[in-house]
Amino acid sequence: MTDPVVIVGSGLAGYAVARELRKLNAERAVLLLSDDHAGFYSKPMLSNALSTGKTPEAIINADAVKMASQLDITIRPNCRVFSIDKTNRIITVQDEERLSYEKLVLALGAEQIRLPWQGNGVRKILTVNDIDDYKHFRNVLAGKKKIVIIGAGLIGCEFANDLAAAGYQVVLIDIAAQPLGRLLPPEAGAFLQQKLEAIGVSFQFNATVKSVDQVGEQLRLTLADGDVMEADVVLSSVGLKPRIELAQKAGLEVNRGIVVNQLLQTSDAHIFALGDCAEVAGKVLPFVMPITHAARALAATLTGNATSVHYPAMPVLVKTPACPTVVSPPQADEPGQWEIASDEEGVKALFKSKAGQLLGFALLGKAVAEKNALTTELPAILK
Numbered sequence: 063m064t065d066p067v068v069i070v071g072s073g074l075a076g077y078a079v080a081r082e083l084r085k086l087n088a089e090r091a092v093l094l095l096s097d098d099h100a101g102f103y104s105k106p107m108l109s110n111a112l113s114t115g116k117t118p119e120a121i122i123n124a125d126a127v128k129m130a131s132q133l134d135i136t137i138r139p140n141c142r143v144f145s146i147d148k149t150n151r152i153i154t155v156q157d158e159e160r161l162s163y164e165k166l167v168l169a170l171g172a173e174q175i176r177l178p179w180q181g182n183g184v185r186k187i188l189t190v191n192d193i194d195d196y197k198h199f200r201n202v203l204a205g206k207k208k209i210v211i212i213g214a215g216l217i218g219c220e221f222a223n224d225l226a227a228a229g230y231q232v233v234l235i236d237i238a239a240q241p242l243g244r245l246l247p248p249e250a251g252a253f254l255q256q257k258l259e260a261i262g263v264s265f266q267f268n269a270t271v272k273s274v275d276q277v278g279e280q281l282r283l284t285l286a287d288g289d290v291m292e293a294d295v296v297l298s299s300v301g302l303k304p305r306i307e308l309a310q311k312a313g314l315e316v317n318r319g320i321v322v323n324q325l326l327q328t329s330d331a332h333i334f335a336l337g338d339c340a341e342v343a344g345k346v347l348p349f350v351m352p353i354t355h356a357a358r359a360l361a362a363t364l365t366g367n368a369t370s371v372h373y374p375a376m377p378v379l380v381k382t383p384a385c386p387t388v389v390s391p392p393q394a395d396e397p398g399q400w401e402i403a404s405d406e407e408g409v410k411a412l413f414k415s416k417a418g419q420l421l422g423f424a425l426l427g428k429a430v431a432e433k434n435a436l437t438t439e440l441p442a443i444l445k
């Protein structure tokens with residue numbers, strides 16, 4: 063009997079590959095391992111669950127047993143992979159159990175970065191990167207009022223909007239001078255800030271948190287400039303780092319993420335990677351759309367039809383209902399400049415090359431209506 067295709071990870075990437083593979087081949091043995099419960103859910107829902115009235119339990123679409131029967135695959139929840147022996151195509155899971163694979167797919171996701179803060183309250187700083195974190199967050203929120211969020215990136219702004227709309231008092235702190243500093247030009251950042259302020263979010267920009275201390279029931283944040291603020295709950299959303307350790311230990315090439323080519327193949331011909339853990343042809347894109355494209359291509363490759371992944375332009379919708387926002391950032395180091403038109407109803411920011419080619423955009427407020435038309439003008443992210 064041939065060894066199975068083994069998928070490690072039960073996030074959107076792991077399940078997308080399993081689903082696409084089943085569409086192409088009903089027979090191939092597939093084993094999916096996950097160090098969590100392996101329930102299927104859409105992670106983006108975590109940052110707008112309060113406004114959409116979802117409890118953490120209601121976010122999970124199907125548990126591991128249901129997914130196994132739906133996809134006709136074997137699933138082992140709570141099963142961590144500790145090492146990969148790529149020469150003999152064997153992985154080791156807990157209790158030293160060894161499992162053989164024919165092809166191995168790493169869909170390991172990314173970790174929330176924790177900065178080196180000082181203070182005895184640091185262990186109380188929460189992060190939300192999966193449904194279990196979110197359950198804990200919701201439990202801690204009960205009866206609390208003031209929430210400080212460190213990091214005004216995509217996830218920080220989304221949580222700020224969700225919490226403020228649900229009646230919490232929210233302060234968003236960032237080292238930059240505006241929200242979504244990596245995605246928006248300053249005019250657009252100012253517009254988003256104003257809309258979030260209108261629903262009660264306060265901002266503290268150009269600010270670095272130095273320490274977090276527990277004082278009674280509260281947490282006290284001390285900033286680098288000496289400013290102090292109190293919070294009932296502190297949520298950190300300062301960025302993600304791809305999980306590369308397992309691949310690195312196995313001697314696979316890693317950089318920011320697990321290095322793969324457009325076939326999603328690592329430096330070992332039998333091992334593949336996709337999703338938040340992967341660096342595909344030099345790009346780390348921790349979003350849902352790249353996973354959808356990668357999973358389709360990888361399923362074809364795994365079933366014998368070697369297929370490269372191509373990424374079209376993939377604008378990201380920021381889930382801040384107080385300020386509808388969609389961004390398609392230009393690729394790093396791309397020369398060009400922003401052309402910005404704004405009024406009290408929205409901002410249309412177009413990033414263009416010297417020759418006038420549209421390379422990226424940020425649309426806020428009523429300008430989001432132009433998303434589809436502008437997307438057709440954008441170059442592909444990966445040809």
Ligand SMILES: Cc1cc2nc3c(=O)[nH]c(=O)nc-3n(C[C@H](O)[C@H](O)[C@H](O)COP(=O)(O)OP(=O)(O)OC[C@H]3O[C@@H](n4cnc5c(N)ncnc54)[C@H](O)[C@@H]3O)c2cc1C
Nearest residue numbers: 071072073074075097105106143170171337338348349350
């Ligand atoms: C709050 C939030 C909101 C978001 N909103 C959006 C959005 O609106 N739009 C968008 O495009 N993207 C959004 N994203 C990003 C998007 O959700 C992710 O890109 C996507 O879910 C990543 O899926 P993944 O399968 O690669 O990783 P993950 O979901 O992190 O899954 C990794 C899996 O690997 C398992 N695992 C890891 N190591 C091991 C091991 N050694 N052994 C066994 N199992 C292991 C983990 O348990 C987990 O099951 C959001 C992210 C967050 C956190």
